[in-house]
Amino acid sequence: MKSGNFAYLVKEGARNVWVNRLMSLASVGVLIACMLLMGGAMLISYNINEAVGYVENQNEVVVFLDENLTDEQMKSIGTQIENKGNISKSTFVSKDDALYDMIEEMGESQDIMDGLLTENPLLDSYEISVSDLSILSDTVSKIENIDGVYKVVSPTEAASTLTSIRKIVNIAGSAIIIILFVVSIVIIANTIKITIFNRRKEVSIMKYVGATDWFIKFPFIIEGIIIGLLSSAIAYGMLWLGYQYLMENLLTHNSSWLQGVAESFVSFDQIALSVAIGFFGSGVGIGAIGSSIFVSKYLKV
């Protein structure tokens, strides 16, 4: 292809976006809608996962030890716990520390403790966190079998609830995203098909005049790329503003619970790059490949 021709064909593609502006507008609208749906669904499922993960990491298992153990015995229990696996964090809390913390927490009313206590009634303990919450009860029963362990207090019920929530979120999220993806592809394919169907006569005329397939296809591909770029830029902007707006509103919301949830959300900056790559890549790719496939249908004159 000569460079003069290349410039002409690119210009033709750009001109066709404008000449067929009604169809271009329809295609841009459909692409934006599909991208927003997909992007929104991905953001939501990503954030829910993140939030559940955050709550999971807050799990705390307290292992109380028998009274009157020597320092060595307590240390050996510590190593034994860590050797059971699935432990992400383990801290020793002596009964004195525990009492001190308890008094601290009481704040202004800590005076009442003075008269009540002559000796420390608390037990030495290990505070541990597990890495995989779904096998928490298994880990707990292993620890309970260690000699010198008095009692293990664990959020078993909360753990199983969280685990099943995460499973549901993962499955439902993936299912919704897959369905949206398929629907998007079908809608986009149909839109491109209609656009090109409207111009099939134009394509066949070009063939009669002796244009090569490539000469006819190229402006259509350029047109597809321009529409893809335009749609992804607008969709990206809308998603960005929408997300920012939502975050701001949640973070300043009266409900402290909603504030807490919003704090565990990822900021848009963290995902901006992958969203941009996803949008622009799919926009340009779908535009170019879609146009190319459907124009070819009318090239067999």
Place this chain on the structure above:
Amino acid sequence: MIEFKNVSKTYPNGTKALKDVSLKINDGDFVFIVGSSGAGKSTLIKMLLREEVASSGSVVVNGFDLNKMKRRRIPAFRRSLGVVFQDFRLIPNMSVYDNVAFAMRVTNASSRDIRKRVPYILNLVGLPNKAKVMPSQLSGGEQQRVALARALVNNPQLIIADEPTGNIDPELSYQIVDLLNEINKCGTTIVMVTHEHDLVYQFDRRVITIDNGMVVSDTDWEV
């Protein structure tokens, strides 16, 4: 030159459109092809444009053996001829100028050549002031002259006109055929399909009559 040797065409649905047709059209000829609808004229034209391929026999146009030609050679073949259709087939969203220029652009012509040649050809068909107009703003006769300009612009050896006057007023029809006649005088072969017998009588040229898929008369034989 056009040469059909024992050409038959049967469509997949069983219709026998052409039956053992042989004919030869020499360079510089002006030929009318006449026949009632369904006689096989359209099939003949489609074969001349390599839109359809013969079921048997051989078709050679401008030195291209159309039955053996590879698909990717079709554009090069089509550039060696100009076509005019009954329904004009101008590209609706391109101006008159761009419609004519398009036929040159597909041949990789330089923009300098295009800028020189297109106004010249538009002048030749009598539309020097319509370059920037869109096809929809022109009358049928004017649109057909644009189509003719597009067919002429690459200076082809052969022009195929498929009922070029079918959608045009009778007075203007004469003008179009007269224009073809003038072009023919410069050495271009013209093949024109028509069913307007008046026109055929006015221009005393070779007439090939097709009926029921066969050549039933050719004035060339009688000469």
